[in-house]
Amino acid sequence: MKVLGIETSCDDTGIAIYDLSKGLLINELYSQKKIHANYGGIIPELASREHTRKIIVLLDKIFKKKNIMKEIDLIAYTAGPGLVGSLLVGATFACSLAFSLNIPVLPVNHMEAHLLSPMLEYKSIEFPFIALLVSGKHTQIIAAYKLGKYEILGNSLDDAAGEAFDKISKMLELKYPNGRELSNLAAKGIKNHFYFPRPMIHHSNLNFSFSGLKTFTSKVIKNSVLNMQQKANIARAFEDAVIDILLIKTKKALSQKGWNRLVIAGGVSANTLLRKRSQDMMKKCFNGKVFYSQLQFCTDNGAMIAYLGLLRCNEARTSSLEILVKPKWSIDSLSQILI
Ligand code: KG4
Ligand code: ZN
Secondary structure (H helix, E strand, O other): OEEEEEEOOOOEEEEEEEEOOOEEEEEEEEEOHHHHHOOOOOOHHHHHHHHHHHHHHHHHHHHHHOOOHHHOOEEEEEEEOOOHHHHHHHHHHHHHHHHHHOOOEEEEEHHHHHHHHHHHOOOOOOOOEEEEEEOOOOEEEEEEEEOOEEEEEEEEOOOOHHHHHHHHHHHOOOOOOHHHHHHHHHOOOOOOOOOOOOOOOOOOOOOEOOHHHHHHHHHHHHOOOOOHHHHHHHHHHHHHHHHHHHHHHHHHHHHHHOOOEEEEEOHHHHOHHHHHHHHHHHHHHHOOEEEOOOHHHOOOOOHHHHHHHHHOHHHOEOOOOOOOOOOOOOHHHOOOOOO
16 A cells, blocks of 8 residues: 655645555655745745645656556645645645545644654554654643554643744854754853753643743843854753753653653754753663654654555545645544554
8 A cells, every 4th residue: 555645734845655565665855944044934925835836846756756656545645733825735735636546535633743753663662652742833742642542741831842943043143944053053062151941840740931941042142242152052051951841841751651662753853962862861761762753754754644644544535525724733632543
């Protein structure tokens, strides 16, 4: 069975084909980062226009490389959460293509796709586990009981971790896209040159808040002589604070549940320091293991959508003309996957 996955929730157009027996056959991505870089952030209208321009180009590229259009059994697409205009491009395209090929189509949840994306590599991550979902729009701690059965244990009350990375790097006048740039700069910073606050770490709940840290950092930036070393010191202090906050809360969740498996997914899971420190924590404190994706599957991509499509293939609809998008779609409202 072959699934075509289509991702257009934000500023990356991703298309991939996942095969039940052979795994990932092809994965193509068109990133709009350069276009949005001119504005220092994502412009939703531009994002949906670019998806419209590039989605057919990408599909052509895929079928030129592998002439298997007629072998596709199912099309899965991101129906949410995400930017409504961008989602609509992918949804309309997926539903029309499925209709014309007379094959089923399946709307899937972007955050569930992130959560399960490490399984592209580690096929059988054992349930239950704690998942830390850290993207540009979400910071969530999830108890994953079974495939499709998730409980949100903690959420950000304001900015997402990725969003905070993006905003601080903009203040430091770094090149967009920002999270990776900020992290690269932080690697050159002197540890503990600055110490930034870690909001809410002493609260008993598992929620996060990054807006106070953001304001504190912006004040330090305004009051500093910003040479490259000072920028790196600020980036280092900020990154250390964010990672401490994420791991303190994640550790609490693991201890509360008594579990020793952790999945970290979403764009921020590409962060080198987060990967290293979470590995150390799992080994030292839980005698356990952390799973994360290869770098190319941490940020948005079509492969994770195709893979999730395969897992949820029993829910696909045939010959429906409905084009469904859900810009707000919480992961805890999903149904259990019965395989
Ligand atoms: O999952 P994703 O591609 O898109 C959303 O679903 O939001 O995540 C994008 C986020 C951005 O905020 C970006 O700055 C952040 O992931 N990011 C990083 C790194 N690479 C990407 N943040 C910290 N360190 C990184 N290396
Ligand atoms: Zn994402």
